[in-house]
Amino acid sequence: xxxxxxTWAPPGPCDLERxxxxxxxxxxxxxFAVDRGVLWRASRTPQGPGTLCVRALRGEGLIEAExxxxxxxxxxxxxxxxxxxxxxxxxxxxxxxxxxxxxxRHPGVRxxxxxxxxxxxxxxxxxxxxxxxxxxxxxxxxxxRHGEPAPGPRERMRVMPDxxxxxxxxxxxxxxAGVDAxxxxxxxxxxxxxxxxxxxxAMDLPEASRRLxxxxxxxxxxxxxxxxxxxxxxxAITVGDLHLPKIIGYALTGRRGTTDEEMLELLAPYExxxxxxxxxxxxSGRTPPRRAPxxxxxxxxxx
Numbered sequence: 001x002x003x004x005x006x007t008w009a010p011p012g013p014c015d016l017e018r019x020x021x022x023x024x025x026x027x028x029x030x031x032f033a034v035d036r037g038v039l040w041r042a043s044r045t046p047q048g049p050g051t052l053c054v055r056a057l058r059g060e061g062l063i064e065a066e067x068x069x070x071x072x073x074x075x076x077x078x079x080x081x082x083x084x085x086x087x088x089x090x091x092x093x094x095x096x097x098x099x100x101x102x103x104x105r106h107p108g109v110r111x112x113x114x115x116x117x118x119x120x121x122x123x124x125x126x127x128x129x130x131x132x133x134x135x136x137x138x139x140x141x142x143x144x145r146h147g148e149p150a151p152g153p154r155e156r157m158r159v160m161p162d163x164x165x166x167x168x169x170x171x172x173x174x175x176x177a178g179v180d181a182x183x184x185x186x187x188x189x190x191x192x193x194x195x196x197x198x199x200x201x202a203m204d205l206p207e208a209s210r211r212l213x214x215x216x217x218x219x220x221x222x223x224x225x226x227x228x229x230x231x232x233x234x235x236a237i238t239v240g241d242l243h244l245p246k247i248i249g250y251a252l253t254g255r256r257g258t259t260d261e262e263m264l265e266l267l268a269p270y271e272x273x274x275x276x277x278x279x280x281x282x283x284s285g286r287t288p289p290r291r292a293p294x295x296x297x298x299x300x301x302x303x
């Protein structure tokens with residue numbers, strides 16, 4: 001299948017890899033890959049499956065993209081938004097030295113906007129209340145077994161199932177992937193109202209969050225993780241995460257054990273830009289020293 005191509009000139013610095021890395025779901029993600037600075041992404045667009053390949057043309061300030069499949073034109077039309085063309089980092093004012101330094105070191109980081117809700121919602125549901133390794137394994141197995149081959153030349157990439165495909169996955173396949181009934185039921189409920197959920201990509205943050213949380217099993221954590229990627233929402237701060245409050249608290253104050261409430265108080269000066277502030281803090285690399293052992297990786301498929 002021949003590729004469709006596009007070249008785009010970003011209005012400022014564009015850190016391709018750090019902008020898009022949030023879309024990957026761990027090592028071996030069948031729908032996302034980085035190969036020697038070239039980023040590959042397989043998506044189910046409103047026009048059908050598509051694969052996007054994006055690279056920066058060194059020294060020219062340009063982004064070159066190729067796309068394959070029925071969704072190719074849609075993916076190329078959305079390339080500027082995907083790379084943060086609608087993102088306005090000039091509205092952000094650093095209030096802490098660590099944030100200022102992270103912004104100075106990473107001027108090309110933007111908030112990606114995919115425009116696809118279910119694509120970010122389902123892996124976020126899989127990540128509820130489990131380790132990252134468990135969630136990444138579930139996403140990988142489900143796409144390998146129930147997705148379809150991605151268009152284009154890159155082997156082993158997969159496009160996730162359509163909403164009907166998610167709803168038809170039998171219970172034993174969820175179990176084999178290590179997904180408990182609570183999470184699988186949430187995915188199925190979301191798939192059955194996928195059209196309504198996809199409308200959230202064009203909504204402002206409060207309305208979009210309410211739309212997602214109308215589905216039982218989707219709470220503030222899952223809604224924020226989804227809208228950070230689907231909408232590029234700069235204020236979609238994740239609440240209810242095991243690690244994020246501790247990282248932000250340690251980076252900004254040097255103290256350990258920060259709670260969600262304390263994190264929100266620390267981020268209050270960034271109201272409207274709290275997710276961007278959190279991204280920059282994570283990029284700073286300032287994390288509390290690990291003292292406890294890692295959580296064991298569960299595997300309900302063995303039960």
